[in-house]
Amino acid sequence: MSETITFTIDGKEVSAQPGQTIMQAADAAGIYIPRLCAFEGLVPHGSCRVCTVMVNGRAQAACTQPVADGIVVENDTEKLLAIRRDIIEMLFVEGNHYCMFCEKSGNCELQALAYRFGIAAPKYPYLFPKREIDATHPDIFIDRNRCVLCGRCVRASRDVDGKGVFEFVGRGPQKRVAVNAEANLADTDLKTSDKAVEVCPVGAILRKRVGYAVPVGRRRYDHKPIGSDIEQAASKK
Amino acid sequence: MSKSLEADVKKICKACGNDRTRMMDIVRSVQEQCGCVSGEAMDLIAREVSCHRVEVESVVSFYAFLSTRPKGKVVIRLCDDVIDEMKGSDQVAAALKTELGIDFGETTADGAITLEHTPCIGMCDQAPAAMVNDEVVTYLSGDAARSMVRSLREHMDPKKLVGRFGDGNNGHDLVRSMVHNNIRQSGEVVLAPLAEGAALKNALAMSPAEVIRDVKTARLRGRGGAGFPTGMKWEFTRNAPGTQRYVLCNADEGEPGTFKDRVILTERPDVLIEGMTIAGYAIGSDTGVLYLRAEYAYLRSFLEQALHDRRNKGLLGKDICGKKGFNFDIRIQMGAGAYICGEETSLISSVEGLRGDPKNRPPFPAQKGLHQCPTTVNNVETFCCVSRILEKGPGWFAQMGSKGSPGTKVLSISGDCHRPGVYEVPFGIKLSDVLKLCGAEDAAAVQVGGPSGTMVSPAEFGRTICYDDLATGGSVMVFGPKRNLLKVVRKFLEFFIEESCGYCTPCRVGNVLLLERLNRILDGRGEPSDLPYLERLGQTIKTAARCGLGQTSPNPVLTTLKSFRSAYESLVKEAPDGLQPSFDIGAALGDAKTITGRESVHF
């Protein structure tokens, strides 16, 4: 019933439905736009800016920007790759990411992005922030050293679990994820089955006693770079 | 749980209708009455307005004037803006510290007085200045600060610190402030007196569409900085689907060096309120909100009275000017210390009782703004221009100023000049003429448009103030030949870092990295490659940031790298030994040295 919208991404014609975002349309067309805070099924957040694309020459976040007829989208350009690389490096130096012994290693979206972008070491100096770990909950812990402030847990708990266990507090560089209690995760009604526990892209919210279960070689990103599922789905079509 | 706190919080929440969207008013009142919004208070508020406790915390922790830990009965907030520093705020700071016996960020042992820093409070023309609770004290010196603390210790009443009142309405019974207007040049548009109701009556004699047409014909563009055509914005708002619409006035005036809205609010509140009322008529709205920055709380009762007077005269409220069915009223929403709330979508978040995070666009406020309803947000001065356009006609307005920028602009000039203050000038005026007006012919650099604007070098003083050249929301800061511009840049970056909402990566992290590298250069550890590093980093932040704050925050670095590159070049050097000068091996081995207790051997 609804009319179809057509536009181009890097010169390739893409069709979409009104109300879709550029990212949704690109996914359907088998074009991977790198992302971190976006997660299927959650309202887009537009905070990490890894998905920055050019729309008619203006930078926009592909995860929040709606499609429109005839727009010219640039995605895979030198300039945008450089910007995304800068942003990913910023996320690495902003926190304390000890990938080599992190439970999430191999399944971590931040680490996988770094591999896809060929980042061996960030060009920025590490900021080494002092951040808190909360292991009070019997089954789950939150290690803010590894948090990238993507807000997936905030949205999942609020919109999917209907709980509101997590929320952002503070502003600027002091911004952090807080829990709905005086201090401790143990005093919230968070359950291991909550969506909020599942969606963390990095190793910030983890279930206890299940780390390192998958051996190296069989982890999510051991063989194929992040985004290849989207790219392959299209080549099969 | 203390009984009296419970009773207080309950009462405050009830007075706000236990309405979650009135969170700003609730937490401000709790802060005022109880000295802080404690964990207990947050639990109580959450219970009363039916939200999660962490949502209350997310609001309280966002705004600089709110606090979860108790503060003194009196809070002294010394402005640490770059202009104040130039005018000697260091001596004031030192005097306050010794007299109080505490450092910044601390409270005296008896819980009486807290000492803090705060960014620009809109008093750069009478710096150094500070806030003492809601009271503003200006033209401070070390001596003045000392005697201020002594008298505070006696009576603990900030009101009593005001000796002689400032000029004009600063002496009004409801203001009683020592702030000065410093109006150096009035123009015909904004600062001229208005016959009450004249513009409104003209507007009401026309259809709303005709009013919008007049604003368009006058080619009025927003005075808040972005310069969007006002008539077009109103038309979008009017035509957007919905039954409820809102008019918001942006009186957050947070761009350092800007203080013209302060003067307009003090001397021409009627012109502003009339403009908002005309906007209400034009877009089909019955509700306006004046968002007043917390720093201007001393003007609040005065503005409430101005609204009240107009209600009594039939210029606000029901059936305005006898026009059946045209109802419009305005309430004041206080801010709580956040520059980002001047960004229009953050302002909307704040009015909705949320953290002042900007919103994703689209939808734009004209489509879905306050409470998802079509909303127009305009600057104080923009509304004043509207009044004058409706009073004197769009043709009269359009012939003033320059071709692309009709009308006048009210500038706030501060820094190294003989006559700091407010100047209403025609658009298109040369910067060199502005400098002549304010007595700053020996200026070595001028920051136009505040930290997010442009640092202009003498070679470019022939440029003009207008939307197509040097755009400005009003801030003009003058720096004389003795000033270290890179230190000014550092100050601006510190400001953006403190005021970033932290939502998006480039702004939250990138600005910290810019500052780190600038500090290296200022410390003499910079290398030539640091300059392209700063340029690339700055460009990434500008391009990828989510809102106007991040999109302009690298400007101090980028514009000085362009116009004052030699200032950087003279500080950076290639290390003769080929090692990075930024790498200090002695410092890197410092920890090891402490642990092992012996000197490391290195070359």
Ligand SMILES: Cc1cc2nc3c(=O)[nH]c(=O)nc-3n(C[C@H](O)[C@H](O)[C@H](O)COP(=O)(O)O)c2cc1C
């Ligand atoms: C970080 C930031 C701060 C801003 N602060 C103000 C302000 O204090 N006052 C203002 O009128 N506009 C401010 N603006 C511009 C507003 O977003 C908006 O464009 C303006 O209020 C619209 O009114 P106008 O069209 O009448 O200028 C700010 C923008 C940004 C990005």
Ligand code: SF4
């Ligand atoms: S640029 Fe990003 S972090 Fe900075 S104020 Fe805007 S949304 Fe917040």
Ligand code: FES
């Ligand atoms: S994925 Fe779009 S901003 Fe994070």
Ligand code: FES
């Ligand atoms: S590997 Fe990325 S957070 Fe652990």
